[in-house]
Amino acid sequence: MSTAHAATHDVHNQPPPPGPFDLWADDAGLREAVAREGAGDFTADLASYGALAGDRLLRLADEAHRDRPRLRTHDTYGHRIDRVAFNAAWHEVMGTAIAHGVAGLSWARPQPGAHVARAALSYLHYQAEPGSSCPLTMTHAAVPVLRQAPALREWADKACAFVYDGRDVPMADKRGVTLGMGMTEKQGGSDVRANTTRALPLGADGDYALVGHKWFFSAPMSDAFLVLAQAPGGLSCFLLPRWRPDGSRNGLRLMRLKDKLGDWSNASSEVEFDDAWAFRIGDEGRGVATILEMVMLTRLDCMLGSAGLMRMALRQALHHARHRHAFGKRLLDQPLMRNVLADLALESEAATTLALRVAGAVDRAPCDAREAALARIATAIGKYWICKRAPVVANEAQECLGGLGYIEETLLPRLVRQAPLNSIWEGCGNIQCLDVLRALAREPETGAALRAEWQAAAGRDAQFDAALQAGMAMLAAGSDEAGARAFVERLALLLQGATLLRANHPLATAWCASRLGAPHAATFGTLGDTAHIDAALARCDAWAR
Template sequence: MAGSTHTVSNQPEPLTGYDVYGTDRALTEAVERHLDPDLLDEARAGLSALGRSAGSAQLQEWAAQANEVPPRLRTYDRYGHRIDEVEFHPAWHRLLGKGVAAGLTSAWGRPGGHVRRAAAFLVWTQVEAGTCCPLSMTHAAVPALRAEPDLAAEWEPRLASRIYDRELRPARLKAGALFGMAMTEKQGGSDVRANTTVARPLAEDGEYELTGHKWFCSAPMSDGFLVLAQAPGGLTCFLVPRVLEDGTRNPFLLQRLKDKLGNRSNASAEVEFAGTWARRVGEEGRGVATVIGMVAATRLDCVLGSAGLMRQAVAQAVHHCSYREAFGARLVDKPLMRNVLADLAVESEAATALGMRLAAAYDDGGEEERALLRLAVPAAKYWVTKRCTPVVVEAAECLGGNGYVEESGLPRLVRESPLNSIWEGAGNVQALDVVRALRREPRALDAYLVEIGRTRGADHRLDAAAKGLLTELGDLEGVEGRARRLAERLALVLQGSLLVRYAPAEVADAFCGARLGGDGGAAFGTLPSTRALAGVVERARPVA
């Protein structure tokens, strides 16, 4: 062709047209082991359908569009009426609708519901993590609402619905509803007891009027919100509907949308309450105790979301290196690149195994499993979310300069990667929650020790790490200054135990050697170089 200066070669095809779920062996195996056999066929079919949709070029295009055109605040309509609405790109609504239809808000009370939803959530994060915020809030609102049985009976069917109804109208007229939350204020942040928003009782039946502000309101386009405010009896939880029963807008004044580093398709707002009608949820003065179930559920979603981001980053890196050639061979066959990819794959699998194990504990619902969750959720939230960013950044580097270009999709993953560590209680909050569980709930530690004790004697490095952890747990004096170290060790030993029990020997060996035995460096790609690493990388390869 006249004027042509080059031909395109040695460029991998985009990773599209594949089953995000079915090609993730760590995830599919976790579902197989944690679900009742009678539920497996239905679960496989649903998750594979979602996985194929998630891996399609169409949904990847929608995800890019939703991020390129972020939400816009519309405070007034054309006639000057205050409306406080958020306008999204149509692609956002299409994606959110698919997430609702996939059952990402309907786990409670469903056999195997939490394991199935956790797997779907991990898959869906790999499409567009911004939509996961309202899906997570809606799912997590259920345990808080159950503090008021009448409210739960009214709202749960709407939240569990698989119909996405985007219109702002009274909830009783909608086929499905979404929930957000507004907890923190500018002067307090995670210290919610410093909140100043005031709740004034209106009647004996739990109606109140709110006056004040919230510095972060998640998913402000939702139909209802859980809010903390100071009632006469102390800090209390409230349900704030967006639209009142008569069709009028509840005073819910959106001041601005946050201009965030990542998660740009999703709206986060500052909101003012001025005579805002609310219903009390739980007893006055028991606000933190009421919302703790919601907080625990959203923290597990942070673990699952980070595991999903890691998996997608690793899948992109392995896919690229499986086709890209340099210096006479495919990158994946180069010993040093293979080491990097294997190290990343091991970290990704450990995150998936831990997140799915905790989801299974929710399904079990027994006393011992609830105790395990009390300690393991904050430890997992602390550690897995912190590992996400270095994994994603290293995976982007595997693509070279291509990984720094927006079209590759990796920059969006990089911007998203710190979010789950910051939201729902940052690192120090999680580490201190671990300490609180150890001090106040001895059954939590007992349940944890039973769990890791199932692999005693299976790996000497895991045994040594567990012994060292017990020594550290024996001295809780002055523990606050080393709370992060303790949370990290709790998470690592639990991950090692799960991999030794369930993962292929080469994966468990690499993890225990590098993460527990000291036979690895501070950067990825510093595993002992063995032939087994090729199998670790092959296990992580997405089949396109």
């Protein structure tokens, strides 16, 4: 080979492979929020998981996404098994997450700050392997629903256990279980009261046979599922396990796995119930009310996951910009690229701060009525806004890498595919906006809590104060359904601004100037103050070395 030909194989001006990352140590915003929201006792747990998630789990995630789950309806000899087969990397990820409390910490160590610490674990985990966050969050969120039925105490206890067992065997043979969910049907979508699956009472109290289908059946490999079905008394909530109490397989028929845009490591399915045994939780006709606490917790995790995804997308963009040169300078030193990265950093910091604030409200809700009211309204507001912002952040971060960001060997295509999911799962944007309007109309304490949260930040920033005055008038006037999105967006921006200011966040002024002051352009990279750009990037200085 000639010397000239060999020279074409020299590689220069390309960044080194990113990582490993310490997702806890390099995230000042997360560390500050955890301390502020009362979870300082869990710092060692979070530090351990942050290092693990940014290294080993991130590498396992690549394998789990490339080798997607497969449906096995029958075994070699023709027996119906309705099993989902996963790559070994998936099982290691699940085992590691559950052993570190991503699913059970809130319930296994019930002390002040536990919900905040588990929220931080969820945020860290989503950055590494978001697909597995689906069964992890549903297992976590199912526990308070299961605890409503004394007969299901063993299920609740095993859902809290720091033990993962991926075998398809009866619950009695396991020390730990995972939970899925089935609410959506073909004809109803978000209108779950239009569900047609029937629940027929059996002889024993609480025992039913379910006949029907679910159009989206989340995490079908789980040990049991919380589902909604029409009992004689109306729409009701049930626990439907894969195995009947007598040890036989339940009448649960997986029809196919969904061929999804993203979230490839995780399985979602369609299912039919053929006289499937289920146990009722709560009263007949109270299914939505019974399952509501689970839905609130899973919506919080949608918010946390989107914030975590933004963080990882920004981390990848910063790494590339530090090591790539163009026009004689590093990308990180180019004024326009600095503007883009700083703008993304502001969005990420605000999302993380608000998500952990809501987790703190959830943590304090049992003993603080105002925090409970804030958790109620802020979950819907934050779920709407943060989940809406994740796709545009991921796409902008992808663009920072240029063509390389479009290549599957980088992480960005996976993040771009994953980013829209949380705005769809657990109620699309319209559903969240309608929920905000409903809460404000029917639960006046939620509006009072929101106003108190805003007012507590008054007097700290002129841009915020001007927006606050307009926001108070807007909240008093309310909104009709057609204007709900613009209404909720403004509520979200004021809530983020108040949260940042009350936290004395070093980027609060820059954020308020860009989001609440002079109108921020529709794209990132449109910050108007060089000092704000420098401050945001200085905050990121420890990242992605």
